[in-house]
Amino acid sequence: MRANRTMSYGRAEAFMTQLLFRNFKLLEPRVGELQDGFELLVEGDTIREVSERSIRSGAAEVIDCGGRTLMPGLIDCHVHVFLSEVNIRFLEAVPLTLATARAVALMRGMIDRGFTTVRDTGGADWGIKEAVEKGHVVGPRLFIAGQAIGPTGGHSDPRRRTDYSLGLRCHCCNAMAFTMNVSDGVSEVRKAAREQMRQGADHVKIMMSGGVASPYDPLDSLQFAPEEVAAAVEEARAFGRYVCAHAYTPEAITRAAQAGVRTIEHGNLIDEAAATLMAEKGMFLVANLVAYYAMKERAAEYGMTADMLAKNDLVIEGGLRSLEICKRAGVPVAYGSDLLGALQVDQSREFVIRSEVVSPLEIIRSATTIAAQVLRMEGRLGTLKAGAYADLLVVDGNPLKDLSLFQDQGRHLSAIMKGGKFHKNRLH
Numbered sequence: 001m002r003a004n005r006t007m008s009y010g011r012a013e014a015f016m017t018q019l020l021f022r023n024f025k026l027l028e029p030r031v032g033e034l035q036d037g038f039e040l041l042v043e044g045d046t047i048r049e050v051s052e053r054s055i056r057s058g059a060a061e062v063i064d065c066g067g068r069t070l071m072p073g074l075i076d077c078h079v080h081v082f083l084s085e086v087n088i089r090f091l092e093a094v095p096l097t098l099a100t101a102r103a104v105a106l107m108r109g110m111i112d113r114g115f116t117t118v119r120d121t122g123g124a125d126w127g128i129k130e131a132v133e134k135g136h137v138v139g140p141r142l143f144i145a146g147q148a149i150g151p152t153g154g155h156s157d158p159r160r161r162t163d164y165s166l167g168l169r170c171h172c173c174n175a176m177a178f179t180m181n182v183s184d185g186v187s188e189v190r191k192a193a194r195e196q197m198r199q200g201a202d203h204v205k206i207m208m209s210g211g212v213a214s215p216y217d218p219l220d221s222l223q224f225a226p227e228e229v230a231a232a233v234e235e236a237r238a239f240g241r242y243v244c245a246h247a248y249t250p251e252a253i254t255r256a257a258q259a260g261v262r263t264i265e266h267g268n269l270i271d272e273a274a275a276t277l278m279a280e281k282g283m284f285l286v287a288n289l290v291a292y293y294a295m296k297e298r299a300a301e302y303g304m305t306a307d308m309l310a311k312n313d314l315v316i317e318g319g320l321r322s323l324e325i326c327k328r329a330g331v332p333v334a335y336g337s338d339l340l341g342a343l344q345v346d347q348s349r350e351f352v353i354r355s356e357v358v359s360p361l362e363i364i365r366s367a368t369t370i371a372a373q374v375l376r377m378e379g380r381l382g383t384l385k386a387g388a389y390a391d392l393l394v395v396d397g398n399p400l401k402d403l404s405l406f407q408d409q410g411r412h413l414s415a416i417m418k419g420g421k422f423h424k425n426r427l428h
C-alpha cells in the first residue's frame with residue numbers, strides 16, 4: 001500500500017510545476033511576527049517546503065517577492081454568494097440564471113480582495129462549488145450549506161404575509177426559494193438537514209433567532225425548539241458534518257450550545273454566561289460587524305425597509321462588545337462579513353472595524369488559522385506550512401502594522417494564488 005502511494009506520487013510529481021518564492025517576509029499567523037530569510041516551494045496545488053535555508057530546485061520557476069510580505073490567503077467564514085440583493089425579498093424576482101451570473105461576479109470580487117476561501121452560510125449549492133473547482137468560473141474555494149433551514153415565520157421564511165401556502169411547496173424557481181428552507185418539527189428538520197447533506201453541504205445552517213433582513217420575526221424571537229436543533233445536530237454528526245446557527249441573543253445562543261451546535265453566526269447580543277458556555281463546549285463565534293455598518297450607511301438606497309433597519313440598530317451596538325466578551329471568555333472568533341448584494345465590496349472593512357478592540361494579529365488569525373479550524377481544515381488552509389494548499393498572498397507592506405492593506409479591492413496585493421495557480425501576479 002505504502003509503496004503504491006509513493007509510486008503514484010512520484011509519477012505525478014514529474015508533471016507538477018514548481019514555483020519557488022524568494023525574498024519575502026513570512027507572515028505565518030501561528031507565529032505572529034514577520035520572519036526574514038525563508039523560502040517557500042509550491043508544487044502543484046500544495047506548499048511542499050518552507051525553509052530558513054535556501055531551497056534547491058532546478059526545475060522551479062523563481063518568484064522574487066521584492067521584500068514584500070507573504071501570507072496565507074484570507075478566509076471569510078460567513079458569506080452568501082447567491083444573496084445578490086440587499087433587500088433579500090427582491091430575490092423573489094431573480095431567476096436562477098441571473099442569480100448565478102451575479103454570484104460569479106461577487107465571487108470574483110472576493111478573490112480579488114484576497115479571499116481564497118469562503119464559507120457560504122446559506123444559498124450556495126454544489127453546482128456553483130463544482131463550477132469553481134472545475135475552473136468554469138473564477139472564485140474562492142467554497143464551503144457550502146445549501147439552503148438555510150428555519151421554522152415557519154423564521155429568518156429563512158421568505159413568504160409575504162399575503163401568502164397562505166404552507167411552507168415553500170410552491171412551484172417557484174427563483175433565487176429566494178432556491179436558497180431558503182422552511183421546516184417544522186423534528187422529522188421535517190431532520191429531513192431538511194439530510195437533504196442539504198445529500199446535496200453536498202459542508203455544514204448545516206439553522207435559524208435560532210430573529211434576523212435583520214427578514215421583516216416579520218422579532219430579533220429576540222426564539223426560532224428552532226430544542227428538539228428541532230438536536231435533530232439537526234444529530235443528523236449533521238451522523239453525516240460527519242456540523243451545525244452552524246444564526247443567533248443574536250443569549251437565549252438563542254444558549255439553546256444552540258446546549259443542543260450541540262458548533263458555530264454561532266453573528267452573536268452580537270451575547271452575554272458573559274452564553275460566552276462561557278460556548279467556551280466550555282469548544283464552540284466558535286463567527287462575527288460579521290461590517291454587515292451592520294454597511295446596512296446602516298447604505299442599505300436604504302438598495303431598498304432595505306425601515307423595519308429591517310430598525311432591527312439593524314438593535315444589533316450594531318453589540319458588535320464590538322461581543323468581540324470583547326468572547327475574548328475574555330476564551331471563545332475563538334472567526335472572520336465573517338455577511339454582506340448582501342452591492343454591499344459586498346465592503347468585505348475587507350471588517351479588519352478595520354475589529355481593530356478598535358482586537359489586535360491586528362488576532363484579526364488576521366480570525367481570517368486564517370481560526371477560520372481553518374471552523375472549516376476543519378487545520379494545516380491545509382490558513383497557514384503556510386508544508387502540506388497546506390498553496391493559497392498565498394503577496395502584500396505590499398506589513399498587515400500586522402497596517403490592516404488597511406487589505407482595503408481597496410486588492411490594490412495592495414501584488415500576488416494572489418489559489419491552489420498553486422496565480423489569480424493575480426504583478427511581481428514581474
Ligand SMILES: [Zn+2]
Nearest residue numbers: 078080121338
Ligand atoms: Zn448570513
